[in-house]
Structures are given as C-alpha cells and as structure tokens.
Amino acid sequence: MTNNLRVKSSKFIDETYKISFKFNNKTYYGYKGDTLASALLANNIHLVGRSFKYHRPRGIMTAGSEEPNAIVQLHKNTSRTEPNVRATEIEIYEGLEASSQNCWPSVNFDIGGINNFLSPVLPAGFYYKTFMWPASFWEKYEYFIRKSAGLGKSPTEPDPDIYEHKYIHCDVLVIGAGISGIIAAKTSAKNGFKTLLLDEKPHLGGSTIYQNSEYFKINNQISSSWLEKEINEIKKIDNLEIKTRTSVAAFHGYNFLLARENLTDHLPLHQRDGKVRHRLLKIRAKKVISATGSLERPLVFDNNDRPGILLSSAIEKYSNLFGVACGQKNIIFTNNDSAYETAISLFQKGIKIEAIIDNRENVDSKLVKEIEKNNIKIYKGYTVVNTFGYKRINKISIMQLSKDGQKVVGSKISIDCDCLGMSGGWTPAVHLFTQSGGKLKFRDEDQVFIPDTYPSDQISIGSCNGEFTLDEILSSISKKLKDFLNIKKTEYENLEIQSHFNKTKRNIWLLPSDKIIGKTKPFVDYQNDATAKDIKLALREGFRSIEHVKRYTTTGMGTDQGKLGNMHALGIISETAGSKMGELGTTTFRPPYTPLTFGTIVGRNVGEYFDVFRKTPIHDWHVENKAKFENVGQWKRAWFYPKKNESMHEAVQRESKAARDSAGILDASTLGKIDIKGTDASEFLNRVYTNAWSKLDIGKCRYGLMLNEDGMVYDDGVTTRLDENHYIMTTTTGGAATVLGKLEDYLQTEWPELDVYLTSVTDHYATISVCGPNSKKIISKVIPNLDLSDEKFPHMSFKNTKIDKVKCRVMRISFTGEQSYEINVQANYGKSVWKKCMEAGKEFNITPYGTETMHLLRAEKGFIIVGQDTDATMTPIDLQMDWIVSKKKYDFIGKRSLYRSDTIREDRKQLIGLVTENPKEVLEEGAQIVLDASKSPVEMLGHVTSSYYSPNLEKSIALGVVKGGKNMIGQKLIIPMENKQINVTITDPVFLDKENKRLNA
Amino acid sequence: MFLIHCPYCGEREQSEFKAGGEAHIVRPKQPTELSDDQWAEYLFMRKNIKGVQFERWVHTHGCRKWFNMVRDTSNDEIKAIYKMGEKPPTKYK
Known part of the structure; x- marks a missing residue:
C-alpha cells in the first residue's frame, strides 16, 4: 500500500479522496482523478500484462486510447466482467478489480513465456506455414490453436447494464476538445451555430491543459492558464453542448457519425444499477471540425517493449496531470524536440533524468539549451541499441x-x-478523416500523412492536420474558421504566441543495431508481437501490398489497430522495398476508432425487443389455449396446439385428422392483403399474374401465380373481385411487403398510364378459415341469414354479409382441399368472431389448427408453398402448373422468360410427389435424391422440399424436385442418409382427392 | 449514410430508402418478339459504372414513391434527383 511515486500534487488529482482497488487480487489505492494506469504507476507497478504471441512481460506504454499493452480484464467471473480494457482509459473507482490477461498462472510467472525463447521458430506466417500438412489434420490443430488465441475472456452471464441510442442533429460538430477544438467550438457557438463538442477523455483541454512550461505562452500567459479561462467561458455558452468521455467511433459519408458516450464506467458498481451505461450517439452534423490531435510515435530498436519503456509524452502526462513519476532514473530517447518538453517538466518537478539520447547531431533550440544548462547529459547523434x-x-x-x-x-x-x-x-490522428472518405497526402519533411481532400463539409485543424506547434496552430486557426464557418472575424486574430520549438527531426524508421536483424526484437506492433524482422521476412517472401503485409504479419490487427506502429510498418516496407511512402498508401482505417461494447451497438434492442414482432388480433386466444408459436417473417403464428402431454407430432396428427373428418379452424390473418382499385385494375392483374383476369365475374375468386421477370415463381394467392373496379389480393405471409413493393414498382415506373391504386390492408382484417365437412353447418350457425347452398355460394366465390352488426366478407376458398369458408372481419372484431365460430363448432368438435397442420393438409393435396417447394429457380412449368399459364395473353411479367433456352430444358428440376417403400418412414426435408449411390461422385437429381406423415392417408408423403421428374412417375430412387438408404418412388404430387370431390362434399 | 432528398418528402435518412438498380432500362413493349439475346440484354445486363451512374431509388419507409438519382459511385456524391418520367439531366450523360 504505497503511493511513493507521487510527486508534486496535481490539480486534476484529489488527494483528499482515496480510492482503493484491486489489481491481480492485491489491494492498492489511488486518488480520485487517477486512471488505473496512473494509480498502478504511482504504486511503482509497470508490469501489467503479457504480449500475445511471445508472452513477453509488458507494461504501460501510453496514457491514452492508443495503448497496446496495458489491457486488463475487469471484474473477472462476474456478469460485469469486460476483457481488453485499456488501463490508461479506465478511471478508478472504489471496488475496481482488474487482472492481467494472456498469462497463466500469473503475470509474474507465465508458462507461455516459453514462446519468447521459441521465437526463432515462430516467424511471421507461422501458422499458415506449419499447419498446412496434412490437410486432414487441420481440425486437430485448430482445436489447440483456437484455445491459445484471444486475449481476455468474454462474459458468460447476461449483461446487467442498460444501453441506448440517441440521434443528435447539429450545425457544427467539433471532435476533440484540445486547444484547437476549444477555440473552434467557442467560435462556432458564439456565431450562433448549434454546436456539439466531444472528447474521449473525462477532462477538456487535451494535452495543452497540463503544459505548465514557461516556454509556451499565449498573450503572455502560460498556455494552460490561457486555455483554462477559455474552457470556463465555453461552459457558459447556451447553444454549445459538451460531452466528455465520449469517443467518436465512426465518421461515415454525409457527415453521419457514431459516438459512444460513456456514462457509468467510472462509477462504483453499486451506483450503476438502473442507469444507462453507454449511449450510442447517431450524429448528423451540417459541418464537422476534426481536432482529433496526434499520437506520439515510438522508436523501433532492439527490445523496445520492456516494462518501463513509455512514450515520452505519456511520462509527461503522468507527471503533469496525475502527479506521478514513472521512474526515478529516467532516460529520454528522441529524434525531435518534443521530448525536451517532457525532460524540462520532469526536471522542474525534481524527477531525475539520467540522460537524453538524441538521434540528431546538431540540436541547439532553446529547450535543448535549457537542459544542457542543468547539466543533463545529451548524447547527440546516438541511438539506443538494446535494453535490459x-x-x-x-x-x-x-x-x-x-x-x-x-x-x-x-x-x-x-x-x-x-x-x-x-x-x-x-502521427496525426487522421483515422476519422479517412473513414469519412477523405484522401491523405504524405508530407516528406516530417514523414506524416495529413488530410488532403475532404469528401464532405468538414475541416481538420490542429495537430491532426499536421500542425504540431502552438504557433503553427494558433496563427492559422482564425482564418481557417472564418473560411469554414463563413464568418467575418474571430476573437483569435491577434494572439501573441511564444513557442520555442525546433521542428527539425531525424526520422529513421528502423534504428540500426550492432547485431544482425535476425538476432534482434525491434517491435513494431506491440500487442501482436510483430517485429521489423517479420515485416522484412514478409517482403522477402514476396508480399508487396501493405494490406497483405498487414495480414501476413498481423501488424495493426490488435485491439489497438496499430495506432502506434502502423507508420513504422509502412516506413520499413518503403525503405526495404525502395518505394516511396506516399505511393505505398496506408491500410484502411475502419470503424470503430476504439472498440465498442456489443451493448452499445444493440442499445435497447435486446430480448423481446431484438426484432419487432407482429401479432394477429386473435393472438391472445392462441396464448390462452397453449399454442406453440412459429416465426413467419415478423409474425408470430400459432404452430400447433398441444393438448396435455402431446408431442408436436401427436398434436399435428390429431389436428389434421379433425380438419378432414369434421371441422378445423385456422387463424389466417397474417396473409398479405392488398386492396386494388381503379378502372385499369383488371388489366393490371392481367399483367402481373400468369393467368387471365378480365373475365372474372364480380363476386368470384381466382388463384393467381406471380412470376419475376426471369420467369421464376415469386408469389401466389387468391384474388377476389369485389366490384367492377375493385379487387382484394392475398399474398403469402412472408411476401406481403415485397409483393406490394414490386407491384408499386411496375405501376409507377413501367405502366404509369394505368389507373390503379394499391393499399396494404393486411392489418385491417382478421381472417378466420373454417374447413372440413361440417364447416357449412358451423358457418350457417354463425351467419344464419347467409345462403350457403352450393348454387348460391359455390367454391371460389365471395359474399358481403354481416355477423350481428359487423360487416364481413366471406370467401369460399380452400387451401386444404376441404370445403372451407374464410371470414374476413375488421381486425378488432377478430377475436370475438373466432370465439363465435368455436362456440358454434363445439358440437362438431371444431379443432383449432396451426401452421404445421395447414402445411400437412395442403401437401396431401399437392399445393405448393412458395419459398418451401420453390426457391427462385422454379418456373410454373417446373411446378407442373402449366394450367395456370395463359397461352392467349400477349404479355405478363415473366412470360418471355418461360421460353428461354434454359427454361425450356426438359431436365430442369421439376416438382413431383414421393412415397417411401416403408410407409412409416418419413423423409427429411432437404434430403438429397439420387438414382445410384454406389458410383462416386454420386449424381444429385434433386431434393425433398416438404415431408409429412399423413394421418388421413396413413402413410408418409413428400414433395420434392427432381431433374426431369415430370416424366419419371413410377421411377424408384434412393435417398441416402447418414446410416441408411431410403427407397422411394416418384408419384404425382396430388396424394388425396385428385377429383376435388371434398370441396363440395 | 446518405441524406437523400426525396422529391416528394424532402431530405431523409438513407435507411428509409431502397436502391433499385440502374435507371432508364425500359421494359420492352413486345417481349415476345425479342430473341433470347435481346431479352437477356434487357433482363440481366447492367453497366455497374465506377463514376457517375443513373439509378432508381424508392422511398420505402416514406411515400413509397420511386424516383431517379444521379450518383457518383466512386465518392457517393448525389448529383441530381428527379421524378420518374422526367428527363435525366443532360450534363451527366
């Protein structure tokens, strides 16, 4: 329990507010304002995890979201556990429990560390090369490879937290609240633009806010003090909304952005219940100002990954913002001036600096002189060759x-x-800019990619635009904002800036060593253990494209997406291959910028809200009567109604028998219903269905088949002529929306001259179908004054009538082959009419049946189900439904395709019936049908599309498609299953009542 | 995600719309008189341009109206939108 590395107190840390937390089961404390990383460093802990491949000990490297090494598992073995959390981002709270990942049994003693010594035999592409032979062994290898893959452990319990989505519309979005972002947001808001300012950190001000150096002044004030006043002012502006702990994940085209607002991750667990944890902001901004800053680059040299090696800017942040010294004997290794800022700020806090190693030979800026004045040794023109x-x-x-x-x-x-x-x-943080479609250009003088062309109304300002010094930023920001926001002036036009920063840099992507490269480990991607050696190997093996090298070496493929090392990988490739950096391009920057939780992505769409579902007006009755439900599109449909301990098979057999022997009742409300009106309605139907419609009498119904323009069956259903210019079309349950869409398409774009209006009325009506030999008796009880005689109300006709005072339409149509009446009534009367039918049918043992029985009954009659017996490759001819294709009609959708060379082939798969040799044997839907299973390769003739045990025929029946099946009636075929072969015979698809006697029985 | 200016409803999110492929492919008036090749040309062949392309879109979750769009597929810039039946703007041809 020490905090002995605290230095001068920082105003961002509240030392009166102690917080205790656990790391690898040991208790430590830190202060309010600490991140897990800063608190660990204050306790002199650098070793936090193990690397992915070699299991090398790794420590905290950065102080931000780019951290590759210090990733931990939070609250292990609880429902709130979370893997791969960056210790540099998580703010500590009372009760925080974190543990190291990718190590066993502990981070201090890790068995996997042996990989480090095996590294000479674990080169890039190791898995690809090693586990290729013999191919049949892959499944065995895979088990072990998968086991050793992955870093943290994902939670196994349901997530207790709540997440939500929110839309935000603004005039100007400013991403990043560093000095540039603050200036931009203030200017924008003060000029009347509705402005939103986002920053991933808990505090505003970026890195300037903790720069207390005398060497950087604005209007004669130390830059941090100047900025603090600006921040205090912007907090008072009405039309400026500020969100901290909010990281922009994605920047899509048309200024559509996604951001994750983190609301509770910094709170103790007991304070989180009932609160929203993460909020996904969906932002539409008229203008976007990116002020996303830049990331410091590491240097690539032998063993550059040991715990205790950090980015120089991170050391500065830990000392200035958190009041923590990362070490007591510090060395700074640099190729540019910015590390001297760190050195000076450490020195001023009394933190000891042993030496500065500078790649550059001639350096003499004011900052350098200040260091020399204080007798700190600078090794100019030197490089680190190894660490221990x-x-x-x-x-x-x-x-x-x-x-x-x-x-x-x-x-x-x-x-x-x-x-x-x-x-x-x-390295400018251009990730979001490129996601939005922006193109980069390469600036040779300091080897950076900077924004070049913008795809939408946006600009990049500050260091993400390659402006790295205070005077560069502040001298240009005013003009940029004026041009971009189209305003006359800003309050930042005449700032007095003092900045002592020499821009010279000596950029060497891979620093030389006294050893040959094969004997060194200069890491480029820390998390994935990709070294410069691996990249060079990939190039020797012939990889040239940066995208290929990335995948082969896994450079940039970790949870940090190579924020630190990708530039070095490019540099090494360009140096080795002798190509220009600017021409190599970069790998694609993909969203999200930092990982998102699944909760953030799904928001409230969990459990029953995962996908909306539709209920029929009779749904509650089905629930009360213990129906099992099936999802059909978004509908919940009653599947079957098991009685007591009935299995599904038993229930379906009972329901099927009852429907044929006496009476069955089906809720068919889900069928799509399209109301068609207009003087050209008949002509329209003529064009969209394969059969003729002009001569259909008012009050009659007709079955129609709809094709795609390619001649394949698209949908089917019964359409009724209600009046001269008024029809009602039914579609399949799943096809309702797409059929309407297709009809609208033709009507609006191909045949705008037709006077036809389409209205979806699916939800307006409840549809109750009563079938069976006793259906007529039941309907006559429900609607006593309706003449149900076959002469007055024959099959395929309809009547307008009333049940009590409620208007309804009754169609005499049948999908089961039984005499059958379909009552359509205003949806809100659906349940009461259903109950009335049940009551009237009681004496006939009326049996409610679900979709499974409906499918069985129609299969007995050989009626197809579009989408089950067809699969967008079946023409009506293939279905043996030639009778429905009009020869006389000049044209209809798909007609021309019915005699393309491919569609007239005799050996197309055609719909047939199948009966098994053993009548008890029920085939599996999808099973392959062959003629001879002994010859290899076995020729596949077709497959089973529908299969049932028919209680009415007391045998197994199936529908299937078989090549040339139409002419194979009586042919014996084989269905090979895993352990047996089933003998089947091809039959006509109509199994029951071929003469349709039952329709009028 | 695009912001699309529906000619009937105004500016709306792309998620309300559905793309309907290449525009200005007219369904032949007399399909029965076409050869297999001519019919296949109408049925299957599409230009799929990288650059300025004429497309059909429909405001599915809105007014359900079809309209045409001129879009640069290389950068997703929507250059023009016009109603069905209107002449395409000539400057993009």
Whole structure:
C-alpha cells in the first residue's frame, strides 16, 4: 500500500479522496482523478500484462486510447466482467478489480513465456506455414490453436447494464476538445451555430491543459492558464453542448457519425444499477471540425517493449496531470524536440533524468539549451541499441549513429535507468478523416500523412492536420474558421504566441543495431508481437501490398489497430522495398476508432425487443389455449396446439385428422392483403399474374401465380373481385411487403398510364378459415341469414354479409382441399368472431389448427408453398402448373422468360410427389435424391422440399424436385442418409382427392 | 449514410430508402418478339459504372414513391434527383 511515486500534487488529482482497488487480487489505492494506469504507476507497478504471441512481460506504454499493452480484464467471473480494457482509459473507482490477461498462472510467472525463447521458430506466417500438412489434420490443430488465441475472456452471464441510442442533429460538430477544438467550438457557438463538442477523455483541454512550461505562452500567459479561462467561458455558452468521455467511433459519408458516450464506467458498481451505461450517439452534423490531435510515435530498436519503456509524452502526462513519476532514473530517447518538453517538466518537478539520447547531431533550440544548462547529459547523434531487464527495464546500451543513419559506429555505452521515454515524432490522428472518405497526402519533411481532400463539409485543424506547434496552430486557426464557418472575424486574430520549438527531426524508421536483424526484437506492433524482422521476412517472401503485409504479419490487427506502429510498418516496407511512402498508401482505417461494447451497438434492442414482432388480433386466444408459436417473417403464428402431454407430432396428427373428418379452424390473418382499385385494375392483374383476369365475374375468386421477370415463381394467392373496379389480393405471409413493393414498382415506373391504386390492408382484417365437412353447418350457425347452398355460394366465390352488426366478407376458398369458408372481419372484431365460430363448432368438435397442420393438409393435396417447394429457380412449368399459364395473353411479367433456352430444358428440376417403400418412414426435408449411390461422385437429381406423415392417408408423403421428374412417375430412387438408404418412388404430387370431390362434399 | 432528398418528402435518412438498380432500362413493349439475346440484354445486363451512374431509388419507409438519382459511385456524391418520367439531366450523360 504505497503511493511513493507521487510527486508534486496535481490539480486534476484529489488527494483528499482515496480510492482503493484491486489489481491481480492485491489491494492498492489511488486518488480520485487517477486512471488505473496512473494509480498502478504511482504504486511503482509497470508490469501489467503479457504480449500475445511471445508472452513477453509488458507494461504501460501510453496514457491514452492508443495503448497496446496495458489491457486488463475487469471484474473477472462476474456478469460485469469486460476483457481488453485499456488501463490508461479506465478511471478508478472504489471496488475496481482488474487482472492481467494472456498469462497463466500469473503475470509474474507465465508458462507461455516459453514462446519468447521459441521465437526463432515462430516467424511471421507461422501458422499458415506449419499447419498446412496434412490437410486432414487441420481440425486437430485448430482445436489447440483456437484455445491459445484471444486475449481476455468474454462474459458468460447476461449483461446487467442498460444501453441506448440517441440521434443528435447539429450545425457544427467539433471532435476533440484540445486547444484547437476549444477555440473552434467557442467560435462556432458564439456565431450562433448549434454546436456539439466531444472528447474521449473525462477532462477538456487535451494535452495543452497540463503544459505548465514557461516556454509556451499565449498573450503572455502560460498556455494552460490561457486555455483554462477559455474552457470556463465555453461552459457558459447556451447553444454549445459538451460531452466528455465520449469517443467518436465512426465518421461515415454525409457527415453521419457514431459516438459512444460513456456514462457509468467510472462509477462504483453499486451506483450503476438502473442507469444507462453507454449511449450510442447517431450524429448528423451540417459541418464537422476534426481536432482529433496526434499520437506520439515510438522508436523501433532492439527490445523496445520492456516494462518501463513509455512514450515520452505519456511520462509527461503522468507527471503533469496525475502527479506521478514513472521512474526515478529516467532516460529520454528522441529524434525531435518534443521530448525536451517532457525532460524540462520532469526536471522542474525534481524527477531525475539520467540522460537524453538524441538521434540528431546538431540540436541547439532553446529547450535543448535549457537542459544542457542543468547539466543533463545529451548524447547527440546516438541511438539506443538494446535494453535490459526482464520485467522492468534496468539498463540501456547506446551507440553513435553513422552519418547516413544506417549503421552504428564506435563503442557501446551502458546507462542504468528504471524508465525510458521514447519520442519518434507525431502521427496525426487522421483515422476519422479517412473513414469519412477523405484522401491523405504524405508530407516528406516530417514523414506524416495529413488530410488532403475532404469528401464532405468538414475541416481538420490542429495537430491532426499536421500542425504540431502552438504557433503553427494558433496563427492559422482564425482564418481557417472564418473560411469554414463563413464568418467575418474571430476573437483569435491577434494572439501573441511564444513557442520555442525546433521542428527539425531525424526520422529513421528502423534504428540500426550492432547485431544482425535476425538476432534482434525491434517491435513494431506491440500487442501482436510483430517485429521489423517479420515485416522484412514478409517482403522477402514476396508480399508487396501493405494490406497483405498487414495480414501476413498481423501488424495493426490488435485491439489497438496499430495506432502506434502502423507508420513504422509502412516506413520499413518503403525503405526495404525502395518505394516511396506516399505511393505505398496506408491500410484502411475502419470503424470503430476504439472498440465498442456489443451493448452499445444493440442499445435497447435486446430480448423481446431484438426484432419487432407482429401479432394477429386473435393472438391472445392462441396464448390462452397453449399454442406453440412459429416465426413467419415478423409474425408470430400459432404452430400447433398441444393438448396435455402431446408431442408436436401427436398434436399435428390429431389436428389434421379433425380438419378432414369434421371441422378445423385456422387463424389466417397474417396473409398479405392488398386492396386494388381503379378502372385499369383488371388489366393490371392481367399483367402481373400468369393467368387471365378480365373475365372474372364480380363476386368470384381466382388463384393467381406471380412470376419475376426471369420467369421464376415469386408469389401466389387468391384474388377476389369485389366490384367492377375493385379487387382484394392475398399474398403469402412472408411476401406481403415485397409483393406490394414490386407491384408499386411496375405501376409507377413501367405502366404509369394505368389507373390503379394499391393499399396494404393486411392489418385491417382478421381472417378466420373454417374447413372440413361440417364447416357449412358451423358457418350457417354463425351467419344464419347467409345462403350457403352450393348454387348460391359455390367454391371460389365471395359474399358481403354481416355477423350481428359487423360487416364481413366471406370467401369460399380452400387451401386444404376441404370445403372451407374464410371470414374476413375488421381486425378488432377478430377475436370475438373466432370465439363465435368455436362456440358454434363445439358440437362438431371444431379443432383449432396451426401452421404445421395447414402445411400437412395442403401437401396431401399437392399445393405448393412458395419459398418451401420453390426457391427462385422454379418456373410454373417446373411446378407442373402449366394450367395456370395463359397461352392467349400477349404479355405478363415473366412470360418471355418461360421460353428461354434454359427454361425450356426438359431436365430442369421439376416438382413431383414421393412415397417411401416403408410407409412409416418419413423423409427429411432437404434430403438429397439420387438414382445410384454406389458410383462416386454420386449424381444429385434433386431434393425433398416438404415431408409429412399423413394421418388421413396413413402413410408418409413428400414433395420434392427432381431433374426431369415430370416424366419419371413410377421411377424408384434412393435417398441416402447418414446410416441408411431410403427407397422411394416418384408419384404425382396430388396424394388425396385428385377429383376435388371434398370441396363440395 | 446518405441524406437523400426525396422529391416528394424532402431530405431523409438513407435507411428509409431502397436502391433499385440502374435507371432508364425500359421494359420492352413486345417481349415476345425479342430473341433470347435481346431479352437477356434487357433482363440481366447492367453497366455497374465506377463514376457517375443513373439509378432508381424508392422511398420505402416514406411515400413509397420511386424516383431517379444521379450518383457518383466512386465518392457517393448525389448529383441530381428527379421524378420518374422526367428527363435525366443532360450534363451527366
């Protein structure tokens, strides 16, 4: 329980507010304002995890969302556990429990560490190369490979937290609340634009807010003090909304952005219940200002990954913002001036600096002079060639760089240390910009990619635009904002800026070593253990495209997406292959910028809200009567109604028998219903159905088949002529919306001259179908004054009538082959009419049946179900439904395709019936049908599409499609199953009542 | 995600719309008189341009009206939108 690395107190840390937390089961404390990383560092803990491939000890490297190493598992073995959380981002709270990942049994002693010594045999592409042979062994290898893959453990219990989505519309969105973002947001809001300012951190002000150096002043005030006043002012502006802890995940076209607002991750667990954890903001901004800043680059040298090696800017942030010294014997290793800022700020806090190693030979800026004045040794023109210390750095060795920077010369010097800060310059955070479709250009002088062309109304300002010094930023920001926001002036036109920063940099992507590359480990991607050696190997093996090298070496494929190392990978490729950086391009930056929880993505759409579902007006009755439900599209349809302990099979057999022997009742409300009106309605139906409609009498119904223009069956259903210019079309349950869409398409785009109006009325009516030999008696009880005689109300006709005072339409149509009446009544009367039918049918043992029985009954009659017996490759001819295709009609949708060379082939798959040799044997739907299973390869003739045990025929029946099946009636075929072969015979698809006697029985 | 200016409803989210493929492919008036090749040309062949393309869109979750769009497929810029039956803007041809 020590916090002995606290230095001068920081105003961002509340030392009166102690917080205790656990790391790897040991209790520590930190202060309010600490991140897990800063609190661990204050307790002198650097070793946090193990690397992915070699299990090398790794420590905290950064102080932000780019962290590759310090990723931990939170609250292990609880429902709130979360893997791969960056210790540098999570704010500590009372009761926080974090543990190391990818190590066993512990982070201090990790068995997997043996991989480090095996590394010579684990090169890039190791898995691809090793597990290729013999191919049949892959399944065995895979088991072990999968086991060793992955970092943290995902939760196994349901997520107790709540998530939500929110739309935000604004005039100007500013991403990033550093100095540029603050200035932009204030200017925008003060000019009347509705402005939204987002930052991923809990505080505003970016890195400027903790820069207390005398060397950077604005209007004679230290830059942080100046910025603090600006921040206090913007908090008072009405039309400026500020959200912290909010990271923009994605920047899509047309200024549509997704951001994740983190609301409770910094609170103790007991304070989170009932609160929204993450909120996904869906933002539409008229204008976007990116001020996303830049990320410091590491340097690539042998063993540059040991715990205790951090980015120099991170060391500065830990000391200035959190009041924590990362080490007591610090060395700074740099190729540019910005590390001197760190050095000075450490020095001023009394933190010891052993030396500065600078790649550059001639450096003499004001910052450098200040260091020299304080007797800190600067090794100019030197590089680090190696580091030592297994779980914490304890020594480095350095050598002088040759003039061209490609070799090291002279003798080695060793220096003891416990912390090494490295600074390889800065990489603009252009991730969001490129996601939006922006194109980058390469700036040779300091080797950075910066925004070039913008695809939408947006700009990048500050260091994400490659402006790395205070004077660069502030001298141009005013003009940029004026142009972009189209305003006359800003309050930042005449700032007095003092900035002592020399921009010279000596960029060497892979620093030379005294050893050959094969003997070194210069890490490029820390999390995935990809080294410069791996990248060079990939190039030797012939990989050239950056995208291929990335996948082969896994560079940039970790949870950090290579925020630190991708530029070095590019640099090394370009140096090795001799190509220009600007021409290589970059790998694609994909959303999200930082990982999102699944909860954030799904929001409230969980459980029963995962997908909306539709209920019929009779749904409650089905629930009360213990129906099992089936999903059909978005509908919940009654599937079958088991009695007591009935199995599904038993229930379906009972329901099927009852429907044929006496009476059955089906809720058919889900069928799509389209109301068609207009003087050209008949002509329209003529064009969309395969059969003729002009001569259909008023009051009559007709079955229709609809094709796609390619001649394949698309939908079917019965359409009724209600009046001269008024029809009602029924469609399949699943096809209702697409059929309406297709009809509208033709009506609006191909035949705008037709006077036809389509209205979807699916939800307006409840549809109750009563079938069976006693159906007539039941309907006559429900509607006593309706003449049900076959002469007055024959099959395929309809009547307008009333049940009590409620208007209804009754159609005499049948999908079961039984005499059958379909009552359509206003939806809100559906349940009471259903109950009335049940009551009237009681004496006839009226039996409610579900979709399964409906399918069985229609299969007995050989009626197809579009989508089950057809699959968008079946023409009506294939279905043996030639009778419904009009020969006389000049044209209808799909007609021309019915005699294309392909559709007239005799050996197309055609619908047939199948009966099994053993009548008890029920086929599996989808099973393959063959003629001879002994010859390899076995020729597949077709497959089973529908299969049932028919209680009415007391045998197994099936429908299927077989090549040339139409002419194969009586042919014996084989259905090979896993352990047996089933003998079947092809029959006509109509199994029951071929003469349709039952319709009028 | 696009913002699309429906000619009947105004500016709406792309999620309300559905794309309907290449525009200005007229259904032959006399399909029965076409050869297999001519019919296949109408039925299957599409230009799929990288660059300025004429497309059909429908405001599915809105007014259900079809309309035409001129869009640059290389950068998703919507250059023009016009109603069914209107002449395509000539400057993009």
